[in-house]
Amino acid sequence: MTYQVIKSALKLCTGTRKSSGEPCNGTLYTCKACGATGCKQSRDDLCSDQAFNVLEHCLKCGAIGQAEAVAAGDYRPHQAWAS
Numbered sequence: 001m002t003y004q005v006i007k008s009a010l011k012l013c014t015g016t017r018k019s020s021g022e023p024c025n026g027t028l029y030t031c032k033a034c035g036a037t038g039c040k041q042s043r044d045d046l047c048s049d050q051a052f053n054v055l056e057h058c059l060k061c062g063a064i065g066q067a068e069a070v071a072a073g074d075y076r077p078h079q080a081w082a083s
Helices: none
Strands: 029-031 036-039 050-053 068-069
Touching: 029 050
Parallel strands: 036 050
Antiparallel strands: 029 036, 029 068
């Protein structure tokens, strides 16, 4: 099963990974406080469209814990491998 199939129910980031130039394809989030939209990364400045760090700090307004997935995915069909 590919990454794209697992995340097919989610909206994905169309940004570019700055280290490799590859497409990001991370889950897309929106800040409930300011409306900023982008992915969440482990460190700041990893993706051209990054909006949050791993602690869910919005990089635009500084809100914490306001990240909401743009389209909530249903991972249940893909969790069979984990059981």
